[in-house]
Amino acid sequence: MLKTGLIQPETIPGNFPRNLRTIVELYRSCLDGGAELVLCPPLALSGMHTGELALRGGFRSQHRAALAYLAREITEVPLLLGAADAEGLRFHLLRNGRSFPQEAVIPHSAFCAGSVPVSGVFRNTEEAGFSVLPWASSSPAPCLLLRTPSGAWREGLLEREEQEERRLAQATGLPVFTSRLAGAEGPFLLPGASSAWSGGGSFLGRLRLFERDSAVISPSPPAHQAFSLPAPEEQLRQALRKGMADFILKTGHGCACMNLLESPSSPLLAHLLKEALPSLKITGLIPPLPGIPERNLVRAKALADKLGIYAREWTIPTNTADEGPDEHFTAMWRMRQWAQEEGALPLSALNGTDLMTDSPLLPGALAADFIPLGDLYETELADLFPGHLSPAPEAAIRDSLLASLHRKHESATPLAERLPEREQEIRRLQRKGRASEWMRRKLPPRLLLRSVPGEPETPYVHRLMD
Incomplete structure (x- = not known):
């Protein structure tokens, strides 16, 4: 398994300069930790709940410009994130100043249905170094699976999703990462608590609840990190x-x-x-x-x-x-x-x-x-x-x-x-x-x-x- 950086920004919808700065800062902290690949939650550039902002003139051009600017800040270690386009949410691998759009697209209907999309991250010898494809049980084995839930926080959400994440890791024998945004976006509170599980179903790490955070996840389970989530009452507080x-x-x-x-x-x-x-x-x-x-x-x-x-x-x-x-x-x-x-x-x-x-x-x-x-x-x-x-x-x-x-x-x-x-x-x-x-x-x-x-x-x- 790779040493994988996991970043969890707090975003403001439509505030591209602030969101860009946050992503770059968290990415560089993962570089300092020796990450070989950095995973960023989808829609971290634009914010998740953009609402009518996405309909305003210039929003898409600003989004494309922000993505190009972000690519110039990325070094040899690739950054994977999802950005919205006409087909849905498309994954992009950014490396050495370039953006490589991927075949993996999460359609808009997947968000409406409330399901959690799962994508496979494959290592290859191409310039991007990796590729991302929609994952199915019949697919070739990737180096890791990436889950990208989009729901706002509510009681019991994190407990249920981590159970699903662990079951998926045990069933496939592959490392499973869940990547989420954190913080408040208008009327929604995004949970954060991005997490990772090994192919054997062992807990590898979790980022902070509701807060901006980053970490480099190693293949071996941590010795001292708490396994369980905070109690529901503490989450509500x-x-x-x-x-x-x-x-x-x-x-x-x-x-x-x-x-x-x-x-x-x-x-x-x-x-x-x-x-x-x-x-x-x-x-x-x-x-x-x-x-x-x-x-x-x-x-x-x-x-x-x-x-x-x-x-x-x-x-x-x-x-x-x-x-x-x-x-x-x-x-x-x-x-x-x-x-x-x-x-x-x-x-x-x-x-x-x-x-x-x-x-x-x-x-x-x-x-x-x-x-x-x-x-x-x-x-x-x-x-x-x-x-x-x-x-x-x-x-x-x-x-x-x-x-x-x-x-x-x-x-x-x-x-x-x-x-x-x-x-x-x-x-x-x-x-x-x-x-x-x-x-x-x-x-x-x-x-x-x-x-x-x-x-x-x-x-x-x-x-x-x-």
């Missing part, structure tokens, strides 16, 4: 932190603000923000609205002092009290107005349960530009972050009902038959669910917290949609 940090940094905001009295999840969001971006200037807004106990105001101020957050408190002027349907809406409107004047990013700590059950909270969601906790329920948050949240028993009952009524789109009748003592509450929740389903169709795309009934669920937190 990292996803929350990485998603928040990437979104805020890539949008160019140097400060953010949030309502410290918005929901029970507000302290958690404040802690996560300080962990992910300790240097970010955060303003904690404390609107003393009617009905808020004094002890909650004291707790919010204490939290701000503990975390080093600037606390801003104000009273709604009487001459603006009639500008919204209620004082809560007026407060949210004024907070957003202040955030725009200060150039701060308005954040919300609301989650799916809040918006489904407490309609007065909807103005807060509409006023925010980013809802990191999104579709997480309070009970799930309490399990993931013990000590930050302690939902009451009735909240757990409410959330379990919501999970059945909204996540699974079940009818309320079977639930009411199983829980006759709670039938009235179940019917009420179903009516609220139907109303919120109608209302969410009128919300901006960043607030699409539920899938359309009858379609597969895509929880918000898994995509960390802005």
Whole structure:
């Protein structure tokens, strides 16, 4: 087996200069490690989720120019990457300043089907040194197999794919590499964690989860590297932190603000923000609205002092009290107005349960530009972050009902038959669910917290949609 370099860039769709610089830096780090071949994830030049950028004039010419420039930076050690063309995603081998397009093309339909393409990398005596062909069990034996999954991160994805990778290595007796991009691209969080397995099914190495990374994979298994992936709970923690940090940094905001009295999840969001971006200037807004106990105001101020957050408190002027349907809406409107004047990013700590059950909270969601906790329920948050949240028993009952009524789109009748003592509450929740389903169709795309009934669920937190 070759000493193979594996690089894992973080990309920004359409930002060719930045993506180029990242690839070259990681490639050179593999050269320093003695790599004989370097594997780069497909679409590392353009970014994966380019959307309408790919339709704009000049995008393809910029892409071709970036590929030619990258080839000039490649030395004797070849770099393999995939770039989009009219037929799909074509592999290119770059070596000694030249680009050698390969026969291996991943059609667009393969991405739509959700399957993981597998290609064979063959060593030869031609100028490129290697060739890449679509692999099948009847194909000649290559020097390694390359898997190129394209899905965004979600719970259980990496565990399932590594099982498939290991089974493929054991079945073929060939080294198997999986190459992925990392980091956040708009509404998607790319998992990274590119990995390699030997022909006997032994674990050879894995790059970092969600982060830019590179490594040179040797034929012998590592002596000290951990074999197993982080636990699902730890992956979710990292996803929350990485998603928040990437979104805020890539949008160019140097400060953010949030309502410290918005929901029970507000302290958690404040802690996560300080962990992910300790240097970010955060303003904690404390609107003393009617009905808020004094002890909650004291707790919010204490939290701000503990975390080093600037606390801003104000009273709604009487001459603006009639500008919204209620004082809560007026407060949210004024907070957003202040955030725009200060150039701060308005954040919300609301989650799916809040918006489904407490309609007065909807103005807060509409006023925010980013809802990191999104579709997480309070009970799930309490399990993931013990000590930050302690939902009451009735909240757990409410959330379990919501999970059945909204996540699974079940009818309320079977639930009411199983829980006759709670039938009235179940019917009420179903009516609220139907109303919120109608209302969410009128919300901006960043607030699409539920899938359309009858379609597969895509929880918000898994995509960390802005």
